[in-house]
Amino acid sequence: MRRIPPHVWLLAPALSFVAAMALFPLGYSLVLSFREWKLAASGAPGAWVGLANYWLLVSDDPEFLEALAATAVFVAADVIATLAIALGAALLIKRAGRINSLARVLMILPFVMSPALIGISFRFFLNPEFGIAHHLIGMLVPALAGRVWLADPTLAMIAVIASDVWHWAPYMTLVVLGGLASIPQETEEAARVDGASPWAVFRDVTLPQLLPVLGVVAVLKTVFALKAFDTIYTLSNGGPGTATQTLAYFVYQVAFNHYDMGYAAAAAYVLTAALLVLSVFYLRLVFRK
Amino acid sequence: MSAASVPGVPGYRAGPAERAAGWLRALAVFVIIAAILLPIFWIVLTAFKVPRDVYTLDAALWFAPTLENLRTVFEHPWNLGSKIVNSVLVASGTVLLAIPMATMAAYAFARFEFRGKQALFLVVIASQFIPAAVIVLPYFLMFKQAGMLDTRSALVLVNLSIVLPYAVWMIKGFIDAVPVEMEESAMVDGASRARVITEIVVPAALPGIITAAVFGFTLTWNEFLFALIISKQDALTLPIGLIGFRTDRGDLWELMAAGGILITAPMFVVSLLVHRQFIGSLTAGAVR
Numbered sequence: 001m002r003r004i005p006p007h008v009w010l011l012a013p014a015l016s017f018v019a020a021m022a023l024f025p026l027g028y029s030l031v032l033s034f035r036e037w038k039l040a041a042s043g044a045p046g047a048w049v050g051l052a053n054y055w056l057l058v059s060d061d062p063e064f065l066e067a068l069a070a071t072a073v074f075v076a077a078d079v080i081a082t083l084a085i086a087l088g089a090a091l092l093i094k095r096a097g098r099i100n101s102l103a104r105v106l107m108i109l110p111f112v113m114s115p116a117l118i119g120i121s122f123r124f125f126l127n128p129e130f131g132i133a134h135h136l137i138g139m140l141v142p143a144l145a146g147r148v149w150l151a152d153p154t155l156a157m158i159a160v161i162a163s164d165v166w167h168w169a170p171y172m173t174l175v176v177l178g179g180l181a182s183i184p185q186e187t188e189e190a191a192r193v194d195g196a197s198p199w200a201v202f203r204d205v206t207l208p209q210l211l212p213v214l215g216v217v218a219v220l221k222t223v224f225a226l227k228a229f230d231t232i233y234t235l236s237n238g239g240p241g242t243a244t245q246t247l248a249y250f251v252y253q254v255a256f257n258h259y260d261m262g263y264a265a266a267a268a269y270v271l272t273a274a275l276l277v278l279s280v281f282y283l284r285l286v287f288r289k
Numbered sequence: 290m291s292a293a294s295v296p297g298v299p300g301y302r303a304g305p306a307e308r309a310a311g312w313l314r315a316l317a318v319f320v321i322i323a324a325i326l327l328p329i330f331w332i333v334l335t336a337f338k339v340p341r342d343v344y345t346l347d348a349a350l351w352f353a354p355t356l357e358n359l360r361t362v363f364e365h366p367w368n369l370g371s372k373i374v375n376s377v378l379v380a381s382g383t384v385l386l387a388i389p390m391a392t393m394a395a396y397a398f399a400r401f402e403f404r405g406k407q408a409l410f411l412v413v414i415a416s417q418f419i420p421a422a423v424i425v426l427p428y429f430l431m432f433k434q435a436g437m438l439d440t441r442s443a444l445v446l447v448n449l450s451i452v453l454p455y456a457v458w459m460i461k462g463f464i465d466a467v468p469v470e471m472e473e474s475a476m477v478d479g480a481s482r483a484r485v486i487t488e489i490v491v492p493a494a495l496p497g498i499i500t501a502a503v504f505g506f507t508l509t510w511n512e513f514l515f516a517l518i519i520s521k522q523d524a525l526t527l528p529i530g531l532i533g534f535r536t537d538r539g540d541l542w543e544l545m546a547a548g549g550i551l552i553t554a555p556m557f558v559v560s561l562l563v564h565r566q567f568i569g570s571l572t573a574g575a576v577r
Binding site for chain 1: 343
């Protein structure tokens with residue numbers, strides 16, 4: 001009998017779990033997306049319908065198309081805001097110093113906080129009668145004083161984006177700081193001694209070396225924004241109406257409120273396709289060697 | 290331009306413009322710190338307020354504190370006690386299963402050359418990108434069939450799908466940094482592969498393994514979507530307990546805040562204890 005090579009038994013438990021808990025559902029959901037299955041009506045999957053679920057999504061479901069639009073707005077604003085804040089904050093606190101290292105330690109807190117709690121808290125802060133953020137923003141921007149944030153489609157979207165940025169921007173700041181730390185000091189110093197202005201040093205020396213890390217942050221944040229669910233569920237419930245219903249939230253609604261499993265699987269696969277394309281970008285960026 | 294006017298070079302003296310810039314920087318850092326701490330601070334305050342003080346801003350900072358909320362959340366019908374037990378069991382069960390498997394796999398990826406290694410590793414990493422809805426849809430249907438809905442074991446299983454890939458990746462990074470010579474000499478001395486792993490590799494990579502365990506625990510502790518779908522009553526976890534405070538009578542903010550402290554405080558304590566390794570290994574993947 002041949003001996004089993006050690007790497008096989010070392011890998012077997014983890015890989016079989018990854019296969020069972022991630023790859024198998026990936027295949028199962030794909031199969032499901034070609035069938036009809038209204039769970040409320042039947043405990044077993046129904047007829048094969050080919051691409052009908054997908055066709056229905058794009059041809060006759062305004063709610064899905066609205067969800068796509070909401071997702072585009074949410075993801076774009078979320079990624080841009082997170083990148084800008086993370087880059088700005090990282091440049092600000094990269095020098096040594098007591099306040100800066102305190103800021104660095106505190107950056108962990110929002111990241112380890114439950115996103116559901118963050119959503120609930122933002123809902124509380126924005127309450128029109130006694131919400132502290134509603135009150136303070138109203139004092140700073142009188143035009144917003146009388147508005148009910150979560151009843152206004154635009155303001156509700158801003159609130160949902162803000163809660164997600166609050167959760168992720170500190171962590172992404174730490175990632176950018178890691179990138180800044182790996183840039184050789186000499187290059188920046190040489191430029192400074194040559195008389196380059198701080199802005200020129202940043203634009204011509206720091207930024208080009210930081211671009212790979214910023215690329216990773218952008219791709220990762222896009223992924224997390226596409227998957228965002230907890231804060232949307234607890235903060236706005238996708239509302240008002242369907243104003244903050246992103247694709248991830250839409251899939252949940254179809255599957256677990258309408259119990260339309262085949263249709264939900266098709267919508268979920270639209271999301272999956274986007275994420276798998278992003279994962280290719282991500283793996284290229286991180287494992288380019 | 291003389292060297293003395295270049296910041297960071299010896300002999301440099303700050304002029305008024307630089308000093309003003311320094312103050313602006315300090316101010317901006319304070320704004321960042323405030324943006325992180327004030328929302329947390331406000332929730333903590335709210336947890337110690339009686340409802341009358343929550344529903345007005347007149348008692349924003351000056352109020353008679355009460356421990357009533359932290360007691361009420363443990364009583365019927367909220368029963369956060371049983372939800373804490375569920376959360377602890379699900380998170381520790383997930384971590385206890387994931388970490389040994391991940392350590393073994395990470396060791397194999399770090400130390401062996403075999404066909405398809407790169408591809409297998411990339412599949413493990415990429416599996417994090419599968420949306421949670423895709424994973425939970427089939428498992429919801431299967432757990433329903435198997436009568437496993439609303440059980441902690443079901444939650445542990447689905448949570449493995451998010452914790453395992455992260456853990457493999459994180460621990461591999463730490464094993465990569467452990468010099469291979471000690472293992473080789475132990476093998477020459479006749480130690481078995483299992484002994485090499487448990488007695489040399491695991492102790493050397495322990496900071497990484499602990500970090501991965503803490504990170505996995507945090508992910509599972511805060512996990513929301515799986516618990517929302519799979520637990521109904523018996524297996525409810527803390528994050529789902531929090532949304533129970535949204536009632537027909539309206540949102541019970543002071544109780545949500547009290548529950549918020551219970552769910553957040555342990556994570557703050559643990560992550561601050563390991564924050565150095567935490568920051569290092571969380572950011573390593575992106576910058577290497």
